Amino acid sequence: MTPILELRQGTKLYRGVPAVKDVSFDLRPGEVHALLGENGAGKSTLTKMLAGVVAPTSGEILLEGRRIELPTPADALRQGIAMVYQETSLVPSLTVAQNLYLMDDKPFHRLRGIYIAGQQFLQSLNFHVDPAALVSGLGAGQRQMVEIARAVHHNAKVIIFDEPTASLTPEEKYQFFALIGRLKKRGVSIIFISHALEEALQISDRITVLRDGEHVVTDDTAKFDRERIVRSMVGRSLKDELYGSQKDRKARKPGKKVLSVQNLSMGRAVRNTSFSVFAGQVTGMFGLIGSGRTETAKVVAGVQKRDLFHGGNVQFEGRPVRYRVPRPAVLDGIIYVTEDRKFEGFFETMSIAENIYLAALAGGQTKSWTISMSEMKALAQHWAGALNVKAINNDARVIELSGGNQQKVVVATALLQKPKLIIFDEPTRGVDVGAISEIHQLINRLADDGIAVLVISSYLPEILQLSDRLLICRQGRVVEEFEGTQADEDTIMFAAVH
Amino acid sequence: MGYLGRPTQEKIVFALAAALCIGFALFLPGFLTANNLLNLVRSVSILGVLGVAMALVVIGRGIDLSLVATMAISVGLTMQLLATGLPLAEAVAIGILFSLLVGAVNGFLIAYVEIPAIFATLAMGTLIYGFGKYFLFQLDVLYLPDAHRYLLWLGQGYVLGVPVPIIVFAAVCLLAHLFLTFTRPGWYLRAVGDNLAAARIAGVPARPIIVTQYMISSLIGFVAGMVTAASVASMNTRIANSTYVYDVILVVVLGGIGLSGGRGSVRNVIVGTLLIGVLLNGMTIMDVQYTLQNVIKSVILLSAIVIDTFLNPRDEQTAQQGDI
Numbered sequence: 001m002t003p004i005l006e007l008r009q010g011t012k013l014y015r016g017v018p019a020v021k022d023v024s025f026d027l028r029p030g031e032v033h034a035l036l037g038e039n040g041a042g043k044s045t046l047t048k049m050l051a052g053v054v055a056p057t058s059g060e061i062l063l064e065g066r067r068i069e070l071p072t073p074a075d076a077l078r079q080g081i082a083m084v085y086q087e088t089s090l091v092p093s094l095t096v097a098q099n100l101y102l103m104d105d106k107p108f109h110r111l112r113g114i115y116i117a118g119q120q121f122l123q124s125l126n127f128h129v130d131p132a133a134l135v136s137g138l139g140a141g142q143r144q145m146v147e148i149a150r151a152v153h154h155n156a157k158v159i160i161f162d163e164p165t166a167s168l169t170p171e172e173k174y175q176f177f178a179l180i181g182r183l184k185k186r187g188v189s190i191i192f193i194s195h196a197l198e199e200a201l202q203i204s205d206r207i208t209v210l211r212d213g214e215h216v217v218t219d220d221t222a223k224f225d226r227e228r229i230v231r232s233m234v235g236r237s238l239k240d241e242l243y244g245s246q247k248d249r250k251a252r253k254p255g256k257k258v259l260s261v262q263n264l265s266m267g268r269a270v271r272n273t274s275f276s277v278f279a280g281q282v283t284g285m286f287g288l289i290g291s292g293r294t295e296t297a298k299v300v301a302g303v304q305k306r307d308l309f310h311g312g313n314v315q316f317e318g319r320p321v322r323y324r325v326p327r328p329a330v331l332d333g334i335i336y337v338t339e340d341r342k343f344e345g346f347f348e349t350m351s352i353a354e355n356i357y358l359a360a361l362a363g364g365q366t367k368s369w370t371i372s373m374s375e376m377k378a379l380a381q382h383w384a385g386a387l388n389v390k391a392i393n394n395d396a397r398v399i400e401l402s403g404g405n406q407q408k409v410v411v412a413t414a415l416l417q418k419p420k421l422i423i424f425d426e427p428t429r430g431v432d433v434g435a436i437s438e439i440h441q442l443i444n445r446l447a448d449d450g451i452a453v454l455v456i457s458s459y460l461p462e463i464l465q466l467s468d469r470l471l472i473c474r475q476g477r478v479v480e481e482f483e484g485t486q487a488d489e490d491t492i493m494f495a496a497v498h
Numbered sequence: 499m500g501y502l503g504r505p506t507q508e509k510i511v512f513a514l515a516a517a518l519c520i521g522f523a524l525f526l527p528g529f530l531t532a533n534n535l536l537n538l539v540r541s542v543s544i545l546g547v548l549g550v551a552m553a554l555v556v557i558g559r560g561i562d563l564s565l566v567a568t569m570a571i572s573v574g575l576t577m578q579l580l581a582t583g584l585p586l587a588e589a590v591a592i593g594i595l596f597s598l599l600v601g602a603v604n605g606f607l608i609a610y611v612e613i614p615a616i617f618a619t620l621a622m623g624t625l626i627y628g629f630g631k632y633f634l635f636q637l638d639v640l641y642l643p644d645a646h647r648y649l650l651w652l653g654q655g656y657v658l659g660v661p662v663p664i665i666v667f668a669a670v671c672l673l674a675h676l677f678l679t680f681t682r683p684g685w686y687l688r689a690v691g692d693n694l695a696a697a698r699i700a701g702v703p704a705r706p707i708i709v710t711q712y713m714i715s716s717l718i719g720f721v722a723g724m725v726t727a728a729s730v731a732s733m734n735t736r737i738a739n740s741t742y743v744y745d746v747i748l749v750v751v752l753g754g755i756g757l758s759g760g761r762g763s764v765r766n767v768i769v770g771t772l773l774i775g776v777l778l779n780g781m782t783i784m785d786v787q788y789t790l791q792n793v794i795k796s797v798i799l800l801s802a803i804v805i806d807t808f809l810n811p812r813d814e815q816t817a818q819q820g821d822i
Contacts, residue, residue, distance in 0.1 A: 303699055330701030344695035349688070349760040358689050361682055362701040371680045413700060 010059035034204035038432030042213040051083035052076030082151035097131035141172030255279030258452035264312030269295035271476035284467030292476035301336035333420035353380035359413035383412040404435025507754035515773040542775035543667035549749040551718035559691040559759025560615040564623030567738035571630035572597035573723030577640035601716030605709030653728030692760030
């Protein structure tokens with residue numbers, strides 16, 4: 001069988017450094033091909049070469065056996081290769097139908113005409129999206145549907161998805177998988193990048209694993225299991241399975257009450273929520289996207305602006321607090337570790353050492369008004385060593401590190417503040433498999449040392465693995481509480497959804 | 499690329515300035531004399547001092563369009579007070595207080611009321627100029643009283659053969675560099691410019707830092723204004739209505755300080771100032787028309803930026819929101 005799309009000996013160098021080295025990849029007609037690997041393994045670069053976003057340094061691309069050149073994404077689209085990105089590329093201020101017809105060759109469209117045509121087209125795909133709705137008003141799942149519809153509308157024979165499920169709720173995910181099935185029936189071939197191994201095992205026909213820009217293995221999905229994928233991804237067998245036997249684990253006893261939140265309300269995201277966090281244990285907070293977990297944590301830590309504060313009390317170590325900016329919270333020992341490190345986690349113009357030292361300056365751990373380079377070096381060495389940050393040296397810029405190492409630097413800047421309450425918001429999002437277990441061990445160690453730890457996550461196995469106590473959020477409030485060891489996935493999901 | 503490292507805009511501009519220097523030295527008689535070179539640097543040292551003031555704000559991801567107006571009015575106020583017979587120390591102190599107050603209001607509007615810097619300082623510049631002209635003095639030009647002619651030393655004097663304005667420029671550069679590299683507030687300022695959200699979460703007192711950065715820029719502006727006034731024995735407040743502030747921004751951007759904040763240092767200002775200085779000096783010797791000089795200046799700026807985007811292409815990994 002001729003592969004519909006093939007890359008032969010593709011290599012891509014960024015400033016002389018290979019992101020992808022001599023990788024051959026083929027996509028069969030009508031298959032779903034999952035592309036797996038740690039962060040920095042070269043998945044994105046590989047697919048970008050196929051979609052005309054970046055040009056390969058060497059190697060050739062074949063479409064149905066013919067050699068093709070793809071100078072721009074528009075050329076790729078014309079050849080029938082579409083890429084659906086993590087961050088959607090729709091125009092938010094236009095309607096669904098306008099977005100669908102945006103890249104058409106016809107210079108003018110009648111609005112009514114494209115609404116009717118759009119409606120028929122969306123129905124033929126069985127998508128329930130209003131073609132006259134503005135894209136800015138759609139949820140993440142619906143936006144993705146529109147992206148996919150647009151790809152199909154351009155007669156894409158190959159659709160590449162870059163982490164399509166990262167921003168979807170479980171329900172939307174379910175719909176998305178059904179959709180993949182329908183696309184397959186229409187004869188569309190699909191490449192699918194993911195971090196969630198279960199998803200890949202569930203919906204793909206074949207799996208390719210990349211590691212450090214090199215091809216490791218391609219095989220039928222049926223011949224894979226979790227263990228084999230992880231082993232190929234990290235090049236070693238993880239000693240204890242990542243999300244293994246939480247049942248044998250003993251829950252830590254709660255220490256003294258560190259944080260107590262009563263009837264906190266803010267804007268539309270946080271509605272009259274109440275909960276407590278205790279020292280010496282990990283309190284997990286689970287909820288679907290939009291359940292107000294991040295917002296609640298940010299109000300507690302003073303990160304959120306208080307424009308829409310509707311009342312409620314926060315008590316920290318027994319005294320009422322009301323932080324308007326993060327600084328007093330940091331000085332009191334409440335540290336928030338962000339879910340979005342690129343946006344609000346680190347300084348991209350600064351090196352690892354400078355990031356760490358700046359945190360020490362900002363949190364008052366270093367008192368002096370002048371900078372001490374030797375103190376900076378010592379601090380950086382200590383923390384980069386303690387958290388096993390892998391970089392050429394501590395003068396490397398954080399932006400150049402892999403996701404896992406970036407996260408370790410961000411965690412280091414939090415830990416050096418000597419927190420009494422530390423809030424991890426999605427601590428392993430966009431982090432490679434090897435670093436996930438290191439971060440989990442670290443979180444457990446913090447709780448063992450008597451620190452109050454609050455972990456927010458939308459990944460159930462993670463929250464089950466870590467939590468001694470479990471809070472479930474729904475529609476802006478904590479609705480249920482479990483002992484970490486007694487809950488199972490079904491009860492938790494039930495509480496989070498209903 | 500060897501020990502030179504990656505060619506940054508700073509290096510390109512420096513190379514350009516050096517090339518121009520060599521070219522002028524070979525083909526323009528009178529260019530490569532000690533006198534002319536000192537003149538060259540002296541002529542741009544006030545621009546350079548203002549460039550440092552602007553650079554500090556731009557590194558903190560802001561911009562100060564009221565810089566020149568504040569300078570003109572606060573120094574004008576000092577001249578006015580001197581004319582009424584107030585002692586030097588008091589007149590200068592009031593001028594400094596006035597400029598610090600303007601900086602504090604700028605910073606307050608930007609940090610606490612959260613108005614974009616470009617609008618806040620644009621409005622403040624017009625406001626300050628109008629306020630000065632209406633309430634403080636009616637004249638356009640305020641002369642240095644004869645009793646204080648010793649102040650002319652600041653603009654026209656020499657120390658060991660070096661003109662005083664150059665020494666002021668060097669001192670301001672040194673202080674600003676030490677501030678950015680070796681002090682806690684300097685690091686805070688860079689952090690706020692690089693990533694405001696991350697700086698807040700880390701515990702940086704972000705809003706006080708923003709207020710401070712505008713106060714510092716106004717203060718440096720006052721210094722530049724005093725040197726200006728001392729050079730020509732007067733302060734022409736109409737400078738506030740000229741395009742001078744854009745020349746200051748030109749120096750900053752030309753030197754390679756990113757308007758997206760966090761990037762750049764005092765070195766970039768020096769390089770940008772030198773290029774402008776060499777260019778203006780050479781063109782003046784060649785007797786190029788003023789309007790044509792402006793055209794050449796802007797073409798140079800555009801080419802520096804274009805070359806930079808070719809040599810340091812941005813992909814989605816390095817591109818950041820707010821990148822201008």
